[in-house]
Amino acid sequence: MKFSIDTIRARRSVRTYDGEPLSKEEREALLASFAETLPTPFGTKPRFALVGADPDGRPLRMGTYGLISGAGAYVVGAASLRDGGMEDFGYAMEGIVLRATELGLGSCWLGGIFDRGRSARVLGLGEGEVVAAALSLGRPAAKPSLQERLVYGASGARGRKPHAELFFAATKDGARALTPWSAIPADSPWLARPRAELLEAIRIGPSASNKQPWRLLLEDARGSSGPALHLYLHEDRAYNNALGDVKIQRMDMGIAMRHAEVAAAALGLPGAWTRLDPPPFEAPAPRSYVASFLA
Numbered sequence: 245m246k247f248s249i250d251t252i253r254a255r256r257s258v259r260t261y262d263g264e265p266l267s268k269e270e271r272e273a274l275l276a277s278f279a280e281t282l283p284t285p286f287g288t289k290p291r292f293a294l295v296g297a298d299p300d301g302r303p304l305r306m307g308t309y310g311l312i313s314g315a316g317a318y319v320v321g322a323a324s325l326r327d328g329g330m331e332d333f334g335y336a337m338e339g340i341v342l343r344a345t346e347l348g349l350g351s352c353w354l355g356g357i358f359d360r361g362r363s364a365r366v367l368g369l370g371e372g373e374v375v376a377a378a379l380s381l382g383r384p385a386a387k388p389s390l391q392e393r394l395v396y397g398a399s400g401a402r403g404r405k406p407h408a409e410l411f412f413a414a415t416k417d418g419a420r421a422l423t424p425w426s427a428i429p430a431d432s433p434w435l436a437r438p439r440a441e442l443l444e445a446i447r448i449g450p451s452a453s454n455k456q457p458w459r460l461l462l463e464d465a466r467g468s469s470g471p472a473l474h475l476y477l478h479e480d481r482a483y484n485n486a487l488g489d490v491k492i493q494r495m496d497m498g499i500a501m502r503h504a505e506v507a508a509a510a511l512g513l514p515g516a517w518t519r520l521d522p523p524p525f526e527a528p529a530p531r532s533y534v535a536s537f538l539a
């Protein structure tokens with residue numbers, strides 16, 4: 245899927261909508277985007293369904309804690325329980341988020357409380373699948389609800405960790421061991437355009453409870469090939485395992501993978517995601533290797 249970096253920049257979570265259903269054109273564009281989310285980095289096939297207004301025309305209430313109001317539609321999605329299924333789901337769903345943004349629609353990832361039973365029925369959930377997350381969609385209301393402002397307005401829900409807490413230089417100490425995760429040297433190509441813009445596209449991405457669990461190890465050159473980016477999950481164990489099979493922070497990894505890929509394409513940088521085996525660098529818990537973006 246191709247998007248401009250401006251689409252990544254324009255996206256933000258919208259929880260208060262104007263209550264209007266989506267237009268036929270918007271629904272069709274979203275439905276078309278479901279197929280475009282494939283293929284995924286790890287080869288699983290997330291599935292999606294668009295849930296429109298209630299039969300009596302009222303906007304649906306699938307959302308969490310009453311925080312979502314007036315949504316015109318929801319996307320609900322199923323992820324594979326196979327290895328990589330949660331990352332693939334995050335990657336695919338974020339493609340739909342960016343398409344919605346491009347269409348001028350507001351959206352909000354819903355990974356916590358939503359109607360999972362109803363979603364399972366709509367999706368016709370199969371063996372080896374789980375209802376992973378939902379997305380509320382609609383036109384942003386002129387003003388966010390008081391509740392949204394109270395919960396998300398002043399709570400730093402939109403802030404992001406500084407560059408230095410997310411991005412590190414991959415310095416080798418011995419064959420594969422890594423000690424420590426060090427600051428990126430000032431002359432690294434990762435600190436200059438266009439690579440710095442790719443990192444920024446990852447940094448500003450959405451994550452569950454805005455925990456930003458992605459950590460990236462950067463290499464100026466990997467062997468004879470170009471710069472390499474290695475993605476690690478900095479896991480909040482209790483949080484990531486609170487929903488059983490649904491690993492919410494693994495979806496965050498997939499979101500970072502989508503943003504990196506979209507930004508690289510927009511910036512004319514070559515690269516694709518692969519999982520290196522063995523991992524390129526060891527990482528102490530709670531960090532674990534996810535995948536590498538290699539030119």
Ligand SMILES: Cc1cc2nc3c(=O)[nH]c(=O)nc-3n(C[C@H](O)[C@H](O)[C@H](O)COP(=O)(O)O)c2cc1C
Binds near residue numbers: 499
């Ligand atoms: C996997 C995932 C699950 C999320 N679940 C919820 C949710 O259940 N309810 C909610 O209001 N926001 C949810 N969010 C939205 C985040 O809170 C939001 O992305 C983050 O605070 C950053 O703000 P921004 O999206 O406006 O940049 C979720 C985001 C992600 C990526």
